[in-house]
Amino acid sequence: MAHLLDDDPRIIEFDVRTDEMLVNMGPQHPSTHGVLRLVLRTDGEVVSEVEPHIGYLHRCAEKIGENITHRQFIPYTDRMDYLAAMNMNLGWALAVEKLMKYQVSERARHLRVLIAELNRIASHLVGMGAYGLDLGTFSPFLYAFREREKILDLFEEACGARLTYSYITVGGLTADLPTGWLQRCESFLEQFEPIIQEYHALLTTNAIFVKRTANIGVMSRELAIDYGCSGPVLRGSGVDQDMRRDGEAIYTAMYEGYAFEVAVMKDGHYPRDHDYPAVPADAVLGDCWHRFFVRMLEVVQSMDLVRQAIDRYSACKGPLGDPVKLTEKMPAGDAYLETECPKGQMGFYIVSDGSAIPWRARARSSSFSNLAVTHELCRGCLIADVPAIVGSLDVVMGEIDR
């Protein structure tokens, strides 16, 4: 197939033309992540054009945001990226605190880092499991969910919910951690460490997995930046950008004193790559394999952050401090803040006219921009590659359609 696309990958024209078929993949297709419809123009097995159709899960949360107060909007942010609801709450809370110039207590800050990173691990586990499902292997999905259940149990003890928590809110958190929670969290981390090698053996170094993902859906740096992609999708193309380090002052202040390296390939190798499987020979920077590998590295990175957060959280003795009043007035003006969510940079833009109800609540979704690249990546690939590429982008429809 390669010789056909040698000079210009964009032009795919066979003289022997079976008729071009317009094929629908989704919205009820088992492989896509939720209700996403891809209209493929295929010529035999080769896909010449992909057009994603979204909007099936559109609830217009932004319109609702203009009729309720800032703290009442928190449950709506849970339902945007329902796999990483804590990070969504954190993003909205920080945006409102930036507008109010509100400073949370030291204890709340460390607890927020602890919970957000734990939720990142859970989200990446789902991403990894679902990606295995897209490529046809069922078992990793169950291994991933077995570990994620343990994290959800921890969250359930902390805030009572397993998926849509509304735990982190404007001005701090709704409640402090129960006693013994930290020990249970540490024991989870201990037994989770060796299991990561299991995932690598199951997927990352699996010859068939490498054959299905290496050098497929290659996205160059410029394309990723031009489309506004972010998170593991951007870092998979070698762009060294992580909002926890390069973001706004109020967000990076949260990660003050935490030592972590951004999981991106710098001049040929990943940070601390001695104890991870080597990059396979035919994997090109920016392909599906690298995006997947960056997520696996971020799981380990988040585990270190959680350990550091546990130590700092138990060290500081101050009160947790309770969140702002429900009808606390927001100063007039606008504020935009992007936080590093597992899927990418999730931005919240609030315009306030001085009352407790925002005049305009805008949510910029990372998966929205990540998905926009699909038609560039899927041009000229095979039908079996489309779920592989869309799976590697790890999109969540709740966040895209809002």
Add this chain to the structure above:
Amino acid sequence: MMPYVATIAAALFAAPLPLAFINWHSFFFFLFAAVACGFAVAVVAADSVVRMAFYLVLSLGATAGLFFLAGAEFVGAMQLMIYVGGTLVLLVFGVMLTAQAPFVSIKGSGRDSVVAGVVGVVLLAVLLQAALSVASWRQPAAGIVAEPAATPIGMALVGVRVDEPGVGAPARNVRPGYVLPFEIVSIHLLVVLVGAAYLARAKRRKTPRAIEVAASVEPPASVAEHAAIGRDRSRGASVLSGGR
């Protein structure tokens, strides 16, 4: 119902062949013959192309049954593998690819069927006459070779005829095996394959449509020109944004 019929048919023939039992054997002979001819007629009569192909599969399958019945297991298996398993799979494959709307049902006009009928009858008459004229076929079935073996055929293919011992030393048979015809046929098939591959190769060249589609995605140089394109675009574009 169908699987039970097939299993009984297959198993009945599977029971060891008693020599003495003529009418049981001929019962099966008539069954297979009827299936073969019946579906052959069905191939001609069917209108949907894919059904034609399927009836062909059944009729050739029945012919394979006839070979097994006659004790020629090797040829029967060969028929199953080459004809039914190979040629007809490609035939159905080809039919499936082209069986889009225009070709699905091919109905000849009245005149064609008349001509075809005449030619068919003439051919049938010639065949019958030739078959009946062969002396050794006329007496009733003398009996089936008790232990049909594939090995003589195999050895013959390699060039050593073991079934008819020639004159001269036992170790050297004078009757030539089938090596030469076998090689000729394989070379012939090779040439046919290469030809087919050459014809079906994908000739790749740039056509205007592809270039125009690619160009319009490039950001246009000046903003003004860009504005002109957008202004007159119709509001409701087609499902797949091909309306560029």
Add this chain to the structure above:
Amino acid sequence: MADFLITTLELPAWLAWSITAMVAAVLILNVIAGGALVFIWAERKIAGRIQDRLGPTRTGGKFGWLQSLADGIKLLAKEDLMPDGADGMLFRIAPYVSFCASFCAFIAFPFAFDFIGQRLNVGVFFVIAVLGLEVFGVILAGYASASKWSLFGAMREAAQVVSYEVPLGMCVVVPVMLAGSMDLVTIAEKQGGWFTSWFLFHDPFTFVVFWIYVTCAIASVNRAPFDLAEAESELVAGFHTEYSGLRWSYFFMAEYGSMFLVSALAAILFMGGWNGPVPVASILGLSEGTSDTANYFVRLLGMINLLGKATLGVLAMMWIRWTLPRLRIDQVMATCLKYCTPLAAAMFLGAMLWQIALPGGLVPGLRRPAAEIREGWLPGPGGAARSVGEDAGTVVKVGA
């Protein structure tokens, strides 16, 4: 059995023969049906164990024995719907074609020395030929369901199975060459005694051919990682998207039937059929021909042995299915054309050269003297070639 009916019950001969045939057919049908039932349950249990969960535990007792029954009832109860655009006749007949093809192969299949439907001299060739017919059911199903996705599935399946028959045929030729005959019973008999006499360990080339055979068998039976036809992540469910209820179960049965067939074939061709790793029968002193019951008992032992190996093969296929992801269609084709076929050809050449150099095989000691020629195909002093295969062991000395 037929003679028993004729002599004791004085039934007319043709009735006796048809009853015998009926019994044979029902026996073979039940082997597949029984096998499918066991494998459905085994697949769920193994998948469970591999995925760190229990698998069915409630239906019928602690180990979920009746899970297959529950599935069967569910399938029977499901409504047999047919898409309106579908081609009625073909849609209905496709599952039966697929099932008959995978079932017919069991006619020529020996479960023990004499437990065989019809002893064909071209046993292996017949089985390979019939295995190729199963693809018809799938193609017709794909076409008749009148949906783009099943058409894709059918085309992929046809391309894959037809192209994998080539290396499969080549791998099967090597044991046939070692045994000198295509008759499955002879092939199995040649591997009597300890496991060292298995063709698997006959020479290094055959060992490699065994693994190529396993790959091609998995591909030609459409099990993961080659299960392109029903790749649920891309093609929803491939060719049997539109099927439900009993029709769907026929496809399911056909798949398990051919899976069992292919692994049983591997057992016979490479792993000595009913001659176990340890020659239990001869150890217990029950050699052939001493008495009827001894004969029967030896063959029963042999059958259990063969069924055990075949089940091991099927379990291995299930194990592979639940661990490996799926290959893409062009990678599947590439493995077939670029790797399996040339490798199989090279190993075939190697095995043949080995055969000439060391006819006794890797462990010469345990086998009969090397100088004999198998089968009396070169005419001995007394006229035409003697019958082949009946008395498996007879051998004609060269120039005797």
Add this chain to the structure above:
Amino acid sequence: MRGPGFLEQLEAAVPGAVVGKNLEALDPWIEVAPERIADVCAWLARSSPVRFDSLQCVTAVDWCEPDPKKAAKVAWQPHTEMVYHLWSTPARASLVVKAKLPRWQADVPGQPPEIPTVCGVWRGANWHEREVYDLSGVWFTGHPDLRRILCPEDWEGFPLRKDYEMPLDYHGIRGR
């Protein structure tokens, strides 16, 4: 704010485009004349010393008070405000560009206001602008494929506008 002479260089490169700025706000922003937005963005993305190579978010804020009582007390005139959030990957800096648009084109209700598209500058803007058109009703001239992205293709009205009335039914489904 973004290096010493940044604003001066911008005004020199695109004369008359910048009509307002507020560098002391939480997110310092500059206001640009709507018809020059594409030129400003092209300069910012391609030839500015701090290269804003990534468009993070495009938003349309509908400044309009539907009920008359409050409308009287409000300080601003009804208008639609376009807000572009840019991000510079090399300099890791952000910038906000705003533009004021009339609520309706030539004040004819139902005719969405027009602003040149920035798809030529960043291809990522394609979907963002489609969403703003779909929800807030702003027509981006020169957009290669301006269709609704979140709402169904034949949906009437622009949901995020303050004076938007939810339709009573849509293809037989009761709206309210």
